[in-house]
Amino acid sequence: MDKMTEIAFQIILYAGNGRSSAMEAIQEAKEGNFKEADRLIEEAGEELSKAHGYQTNLLQEEANGEGASVNVILVHSQDHLMTAMTVRDLAIEIIEIHRNK
Numbered sequence: 001m002d003k004m005t006e007i008a009f010q011i012i013l014y015a016g017n018g019r020s021s022a023m024e025a026i027q028e029a030k031e032g033n034f035k036e037a038d039r040l041i042e043e044a045g046e047e048l049s050k051a052h053g054y055q056t057n058l059l060q061e062e063a064n065g066e067g068a069s070v071n072v073i074l075v076h077s078q079d080h081l082m083t084a085m086t087v088r089d090l091a092i093e094i095i096e097i098h099r100n101k
Contacts, residue, residue: 014051
């Protein structure tokens with residue numbers, strides 16, 4: 001497996017973990033478990049930060065003229081990360097709606 005594919009899989013892994021935690025946080029908020037919902041949102045942010053770190057390294061390498069060729073898995077990983085970040089942002093808003101009922 002080449003370096004770019006390995007990085008893509010790391011981004012997918014951490015983005016998926018973050019998305020799952022955000023979705024779990026919504027479920028906890030629906031049950032009124034706001035402390036757990038907040039913990040899960042924090043966990044989602046940590047996982048997404050790991051994925052974002054891999055992405056940032058790729059961007060820095062590209063800016064330094066060291067970028068490698070892009071493959072479909074990398075494109076997929078970027079899509080996965082952006083979707084997961086959006087889910088986390090929306091989860092925060094949904095939790096606040098439940099908190100203020």
